Amino acid sequence: MGCDGTRRELVRSAVAGAAAAAMLEPLAAGAASTAAPSDSAIVIRTLEIEQLVVISYERVLDSGLLTRAASAQVRSILHQERQHVAVLQHALRGLGGTMPHLDKAAAQRELAAHHVHDSLAHLRSQRECLKLLIDVESLAEGAYFWAISRLVDPVLLRAAVEAMGSEAQHWTLLSGIQHPGKLYRSVPYPFVQGSP
Amino acid sequence: MTPLSEAESHSRRTLLAAAAGGALAIAGGVTACSGSKPLRVKVRSGVTVQSGDISILGGLLDLEQHTIAAYTAGIPLLASRYAKASKQFLSQELAHAQALTDLIRKAGGKPQKPHSSYALGHPTSDRQVLALVRDLESAQLAAYVDSIPLLTPGRLRSAVAAIFANDAQHLAVLRQQLGQNPIPAAFVTGR
Numbered sequence: 500m501g502c503d504g505t506r507r508e509l510v511r512s513a514v515a516g517a518a519a520a521a522m523l524e525p526l527a528a529g530a531a532s533t534a535a536p537s538d539s540a541i542v543i544r545t546l547e548i549e550q551l552v553v554i555s556y557e558r559v560l561d562s563g564l565l566t567r568a569a570s571a572q573v574r575s576i577l578h579q580e581r582q583h584v585a586v587l588q589h590a591l592r593g594l595g596g597t598m599p600h601l602d603k604a605a606a607q608r609e610l611a612a613h614h615v616h617d618s619l620a621h622l623r624s625q626r627e628c629l630k631l632l633i634d635v636e637s638l639a640e641g642a643y644f645w646a647i648s649r650l651v652d653p654v655l656l657r658a659a660v661e662a663m664g665s666e667a668q669h670w671t672l673l674s675g676i677q678h679p680g681k682l683y684r685s686v687p688y689p690f691v692q693g694s695p
Numbered sequence: 696m697t698p699l700s701e702a703e704s705h706s707r708r709t710l711l712a713a714a715a716g717g718a719l720a721i722a723g724g725v726t727a728c729s730g731s732k733p734l735r736v737k738v739r740s741g742v743t744v745q746s747g748d749i750s751i752l753g754g755l756l757d758l759e760q761h762t763i764a765a766y767t768a769g770i771p772l773l774a775s776r777y778a779k780a781s782k783q784f785l786s787q788e789l790a791h792a793q794a795l796t797d798l799i800r801k802a803g804g805k806p807q808k809p810h811s812s813y814a815l816g817h818p819t820s821d822r823q824v825l826a827l828v829r830d831l832e833s834a835q836l837a838a839y840v841d842s843i844p845l846l847t848p849g850r851l852r853s854a855v856a857a858i859f860a861n862d863a864q865h866l867a868v869l870r871q872q873l874g875q876n877p878i879p880a881a882f883v884t885g886r
Binding site: 575576578579580582583640644645647649651658660661662663665667668669670671672675682683685686689690692 | 779780783784786787788790791794836839840843844848849850852853854856857858859860861862863864865866867868871877878880881882883884
């Protein structure tokens with residue numbers, strides 16, 4: 500069978516999926532060496548990432564660099580991210596955990612710690628804005644992917660699964676704006692695990 | 696969905712069998728073309744699967760197989776601007792099914808084969824085909840949300856969640872193609 504255009508798309512998708520799945524093995528090794536965190540610690544970690552996401556979205560919208568259409572979609576996603584934060588904060592109160600607080604300076608340091616080198620302060624184009632948001636959505640996916648394997652409380656676990664689905668949808672929507680007409684860029688992998 | 700008459704079932708089965716064979720041939724060729732370690736080996740690596748997970752994973756596999764059948768039968772009916780996405784999603788659903796199959800085998804279970812036919816109704820337009828696969832993707836999402844907390848704690852849950860998240864992406868694109876809000880809710884439940 501020869502390789503036509505459709506076949507190239509499928510190959511690209513399969514190869515990308517294989518690369519994504521390969522990341523599962525190092526994660527397994529790292530996880531085995533640490534003590535199991537409490538649900539409270541897991542929620543704190545996830546909430547810190549969600550706060551980073553919200554700060555990033557706010558910074559992008561404040562930049563004024565987005566087209567009207569892109570801005571509308573980004574605003575709707577920010578609304579959902581704030582709902583994620585609200586649910587996590589409510590859960591943390593119930594667990595008696597210490598509420599984290601992330602300011603903009605800490606957010607930039609947090610990005611660097613996750614090897615995301617986009618600047619919150621010096622965004623220059625819509626392209627840079629969307630790249631930042633796609634990168635933080637990857638972090639959010641990764642946070643939930645990590646949390647799902649560790650959470651004990653079934654209600655928290657369910658919420659984490661549902662939120663992970665939402666982050667994946669956000670990633671796809673943003674990638675679709677960044678790369679219009681290139682579906683292989685907006686839904687590239689059969690397995691979504693985000694970035695650590 | 697409307698059950699098919701016997702004659703319709705036979706012709707539909709013929710279409711599904713031919714199309715599914717074509718879909719699998721493409722998927723098999725994709726593995727050969729990629730030249731990488733089999734995807735399924737990487738997905739199941741490091742994941743603990745117990746016998747109690749078998750029936751849950753089997754239920755999810757059943758839904759994936761149903762969705763695969765719908766994409767396979769529906770793609771020939773789609774205009775090219777919609778078919779491209781569905782073809783990509785079909786390849787990913789096949790990867791999901793294979794991953795679930797591997798997990799079931801890892802637990803010592805025997806994965807079920809796809810049904811010989813599925814009740815897919817009589818879609819004739821782009822919109823009807825897209826609505827069909829959208830509804831099946833939604834049903835999958837609902838099942839994943841209910842099932843993941845029932846699985847053995849640990850990496851199995853996140854491995855299955857990785858499939859769920861990809862299906863959530865499919866749903867967003869399909870809704871967009873149907874002119875609907877791609878992300879109507881902050882928490883994806885499939886309902």
